[in-house]
Amino acid sequence: AQSVTQLDSQVPVFEEAPVELRCNYSSSVSVYLFWYVQYPNQGLQLLLKYLSGSTLVESINGFEAEFNKSQTSFHLRKPSVHISDTAEYFCAVRGYNNNDMRFGAGTRLTVKP
Amino acid sequence: GAVVSQHPSRVICKSGTSVKIECRSLDFQATTMFWYRQFPKQSLMLMATSNEGSKATYEQGVEKDKFLINHASLTLSTLTVTSAHPEDSSFYICSAGNYGYTFGSGTRLTVV
Numbered sequence: 001a002q003s004v005t006q007l008d009s010q011v012p013v014f015e016e017a018p019v020e021l022r023c024n025y026s027s028s029v030s031v032y033l034f035w036y037v038q039y040p041n042q043g044l045q046l047l048l049k050y051l052s053g054s055t056l057v058e059s060i061n062g063f064e065a066e067f068n069k070s071q072t073s074f075h076l077r078k079p080s081v082h083i084s085d086t087a088e089y090f091c092a093v094r095g096y097n098n099n100d101m102r103f104g105a106g107t108r109l110t111v112k113p
Numbered sequence: 114g115a116v117v118s119q120h121p122s123r124v125i126c127k128s129g130t131s132v133k134i135e136c137r138s139l140d141f142q143a144t145t146m147f148w149y150r151q152f153p154k155q156s157l158m159l160m161a162t163s164n165e166g167s168k169a170t171y172e173q174g175v176e177k178d179k180f181l182i183n184h185a186s187l188t189l190s191t192l193t194v195t196s197a198h199p200e201d202s203s204f205y206i207c208s209a210g211n212y213g214y215t216f217g218s219g220t221r222l223t224v225v
């Protein structure tokens with residue numbers, strides 16, 4: 001089975017500052033990795049995913065994450081955040097050989113003006 | 114891209130009644146769908162894996178008779194919360210698609 005640890009439950013940051021949301025995973029098999037964003041009272045929106053190939057993946061709204069196998073990490077970064085980035089962010093992992101996805105506890109990103 | 118539709122988005126029911134939540138894959142066929150539950154300010158917990166044409170696989174601690182899952186077609190899975198109680202109030206969300214990473218918009222269930 002897989003598991004995910006999101007090291008920070010809350011991350012406050014000022015607008016236009018850089019941010020990193022940390023995610024570490026544990027698995028005995030190769031994995032797929034995901035970041036989701038959830039706005040209040042809404043479902044999950046896929047932000048980006050790592051399935052294979054390049055270890056650096058990017059989203060259309062400026063976020064990026066890098067798969068680091070040796071450190072079992074998949075940290076999410078953005079060089080300059082906006083107020084609208086305020087939301088809950090979930091890291092998730094799924095093993096190659098199974099169907100279910102395991103989520104981290106979530107990180108609440110709050111962008112202040 | 115893959116789209117998963119979930120209905121209803123919100124439902125309020127009386128204690129003791131049953132509620133059915135639908136999860137549909139709109140532009141693809143899904144032999145497997147997943148049901149999750151999310152408590153306020155918490156992460157998502159996998160409840161069960163829904164398999165088309167066969168029985169669902171439930172995670173440990175999830176009551177099969179309480180949360181009935183039916184996956185009768187390749188585009189529809191349903192979750193029925195039977196004899197609902199206030200403690201069943203939660204946000205329920207399904208997923209499907211390649212790698213299982215496309216989620217529906219969720220259903221907010223409130224049992225009064």
